[in-house]
Amino acid sequence: GESVGLHLPTLSVQEGDNSIINCAYSNSASDYFIWYKQESGKGPQFIIDIRSNMDKRQGQRVTVLLNKTVKHLSLQIAATQPGDSAVYFCAENHKGTYKYIFGTGTRLKVLA
């Protein structure tokens, strides 16, 4: 089976609770950030993005918070559902370049 998720930090939450997944990014010059969801055996799926001129952005059931002072990004998932179980990782983009830096990811397990 898919072994990408081995050795990753795991967050276990009860179905219906809110989830918060954190990411520390590396470069203060990064100005664009993305959260991805990756299910076993699949490619990463775009969830939400945020640019450095914003602190918060909301989507459907998801919110991304950006703290540039401490170079920290978080993803909040409201009313977590079993289908949210996956590996989540962040990506940062350096200004105007085509290169992204990806985090190692957090495995989210939703308990019924």
Add this chain to the structure above:
Amino acid sequence: DGGITQSPKYLFRKEGQNVTLSCEQNLNHDAMYWYRQDPGQGLRLIYYSQIVNDFQKGDIAEGYSVSREKKESFPLTVTSAQKNPTAFYLCASSKLPNQPQHFGDGTRLSIL
């Protein structure tokens, strides 16, 4: 529906053999990327291409080669010089930098 198609889903390589992974997109994106994903690590960039007939080495290009003869296609060859090719390979595309990358569902390469 637009998207990225990677094939094959599983690939086996014999020692000394070159193998080619296919990536096709119909999103009309200019930029395409190849990443390698290993357990417990973030995605690592192998090669990227900003435009047809042009490509740049990423962070781990040794033992790999690419071509970009058509906008829609960006095949990756894993050569016999790549001594540790076992990994999950992901192809992505984006319209511009600072925009989300869209990923295919990956090719898992193993050694016979």
